[in-house]
Amino acid sequence: MAKTTGLIRAASALALVGALLVVTPVAYAEGNKPSADYAPMMLVLDASGSMTEADAGNGQTRMDAAKQAANTLIDELPAQAKVGLTTYGTGTGSTDAEKAAGCQDIQVLNEVGKVNKTALHDAVNGLNPRGYTPIGNALKKAAEALPDEGPRSIVLVSDGIDTCAPPPPCEVAQELAKQGVDMRIHTVGFQVDAQAREQLTCVAQATGGNYYDAADGNTLGGILPRVVDRALRDYEPRGIPVDGTAEPKNAPLLKAGQYLDSMKSPETKYYSVDVPKGARVYFTGTVVLPSATTDGYKYTTVGAIGPDGQDCLVAGDTALAGDGFEGFPVSTTAKVPLVDSSSCTQQEGRYTFSIERKEDALGGDEVRPVEIFVFVEPPLKKGGDSGPQAASSDGANNGKAEFVAPGGDPVAVTGGGSFADATALPGSGTYSDSLRDGETVFYKVNVDWGQALSYRITAGPNPNATGLDAMMSAGTILYTPLREDYDRNVSVMDSKTIAEVRPVSTTPVLYNNREAEGNPYVGPNSVAGDYYIGINTRRRFSETQPPISGEVPFKLEVSVAGEPVAAPEYVELEGSSFDTTSENAGGHERAKPSSALVWAGLVAGVVLVAGAGTTLLVLSRRRRR
Structure with a gap:
């Protein structure tokens, strides 16, 4: 499985670079990965x-x-x-x-x-x-x-x-x-x-x-x-600049890749993507919040309209920040055509996606960067094996892996400031880092087909303050390979006690999990790749006072369980091409409305290797407001 796993990592790095880069799979398999940006x-x-x-x-x-x-x-x-x-x-x-x-x-x-x-x-x-x-x-x-x-x-x-x-x-x-x-x-x-x-x-x-x-x-x-x-390592938004429209008509046409827009609250913007026959598109909207963000609830909702104007996601896929999870990017994914649905199932053509941003009265209305991630998954080969049946969500832990502490002395690491800068962890192990008040950091762990991820965080105590001022939250959100908010937990520490954050776990990653995409525990884990662990600390009282100075130590214990299984075999999309022109690779051209069906660039988010199984990352979790 080494070749498949390497290609998955390569595809993930490619899609997150913030430019519409289209390269050959050979160059990517050899490690020609784009570089990440850093805060000046x-x-x-x-x-x-x-x-x-x-x-x-x-x-x-x-x-x-x-x-x-x-x-x-x-x-x-x-x-x-x-x-x-x-x-x-x-x-x-x-x-x-x-x-x-x-x-x-x-x-x-x-x-x-x-x-x-x-x-x-x-x-x-x-x-x-x-x-x-x-x-x-x-x-x-x-x-x-x-x-x-x-x-x-x-x-x-x-x-x-x-x-x-x-x-x-x-x-x-x-x-x-x-x-x-x-x-x-x-x-x-x-x-x-x-x-x-x-x-x-x-x-x-x-x-x-x-x-x-x-x-x-x-x-x-x-x-x-x-x-x-x-x-x-502060979060620096990135992507090809794009201007979403206020109405579905004339929405800019996007290829596979990453884009950058901005939105106030409340506001809704529209974008379009052409879906080839038999393929699926995953469309992620990520609202980037400041690390020391204010109180209040923040919502990001992604919707989809089919080629015939039908509403594919009635209530939309919604992600939430607030109540101990302030400072995390608010990220959610829509996917079409749908599998577990009576509409928008096997229809090719132009889909229109919406991103809605809103906050409650405490959240503010400042303009924030919005990263848009478009990923295209081709169909399986005719008669190809899709692998084991979907994971079961039965049992006390909803079918998710039980956390088993990996043991060993902690290895010091420094988390990255964003998805693109996430620090790669080699797999199971114990790691240590530290956070300042209001800071959010990211790590990524590759999870292959058939494997499941679980991890646990222990933070504190907070040595930098006393009394109520010493109370801080330690929170974590696990994102799927395409940044879908999968699960989250939070705990509280003070100057004497540690925050023991309840473990976060996934079910085994299987292609057929999409058959249960309405199940929030199983459906999102339908494509292998890099899972993202976000960790944040934030003071819980005296919100009007300056942030607490100093750092809070924490330990991250990671377990990747299960033996890899054979990857599904995808077909190469007819008419797709590798476009390596500097115009598409530069990352500065604005996306414009277009009436042509765009095929070139679909492989910017998908690495296609005949007979080797192929890579894609994703699946969204449906949340209803």
Whole structure:
């Protein structure tokens, strides 16, 4: 099954890249996977005169230790990271006569862009510490150098308090937060006193970031790469830009791939997809919410209208966020033609899909990004074996796998910030990570035909607060390979007790589970591929106060049970083609209404290999409001 599993992973990575990429299955099977995006980040390094102190350990000055730590993290940066470098204190001395100039001595040495490790190394190694510490002005300049929209971060390393205020650094951070800037500032205090620690902590808390304490050079070297990893993993929406229409007429025609729109609340938009004879289309709408999202319930509903105008999903497929699950993307899937239905069963032609977004009175009406994922599944070969019959939902656990702890010492991992950046886990095992207040991270686990997934989360206790302020939720949502919200659980921790989240499990993944697609436990598990585990922590009280600073540790235990079975054999869709033109691969062309039946690009979401069994990912769960 290795070949089938590899192709499943390849197809999943392809569809999630945020561009309409159409490649040959051979290239994909060999690992030619598209790269993920990362949230832009600006690193701000203190090069003030105090950094010349030789007290960092091992005979190093503070500047030497900071350079060593920075060079280490630069070596570890992903090739697709977008990182810049700002510094202060290198252009003047620290005498009283030089203060006016020294407080403006801030330089952006490397603009934020695709990482250039050589240039970053050269800039870091060339730092000569001499002057003042204008933290407030440096934060303003770093923020101005970052993109105007989307998740982004500043990581500040300083060995002392601002010596140039006004503006006070904490007020600068608070002002950025008040402006609605989707930015976090993480601060690292390097051998700082209590006053500087308080100031740097305030800066981080104002934007929902974290403060980290580094007592010596070795500690700084261990902390800084982790802080940068955390800064890079905020959710960054992606996809080919598309404008859905307010009415079904003239809805833009989409091929297989991923698209990006935006919607306010309440609002409904329409899109169309051509379904070839015998094929199925899976259409997922994902509303991306901010990590520290407000209270209230948020709904995403996906509907489908058949070629003859019939309503295929009477109440639509609805996903919900709220009540302990704030901050997760609100994601749901529609699939047509239907299997367990009296209409929209075996009809080819143009289907129109709708995405409806709405929130309750507490939820707000801000415009949010909406990712749209279109996936096409071809029919089985004539007379081909579809595999074992559908899983049974009988029994105490509704036919889902019983969780069995995998045992072993935890392996440290760092979760990704989105579906596309989800950290791949090798399978069964015990893993450890940590989360800041309001943060959501993602992992993916490949589940082959015939296998079932189960996992358990243990989080906390929360060491960063006391009393009611220490109460935090630890929640998880499991998404199918096409991001359908399958199941969820939540628990609560405080400063003394841990959150023991009840295990989440699936039934075995079988092609014939679609025969029971009305069953929420069985139907969604009808296509093998990467399942996505989302994990979130969030404070449960004092919602108007700043997020809790610091991190909460958690343990993730994963079990993949069952021996793989033979994959179903799909046919290659007649008339399909591999289109590798740069126009389709660039990811920036807007989808436009069209009257032509579009076949090219269907394989962007499906890898077709004759005689080898084939891959597709998905199945939706029907939720009624």
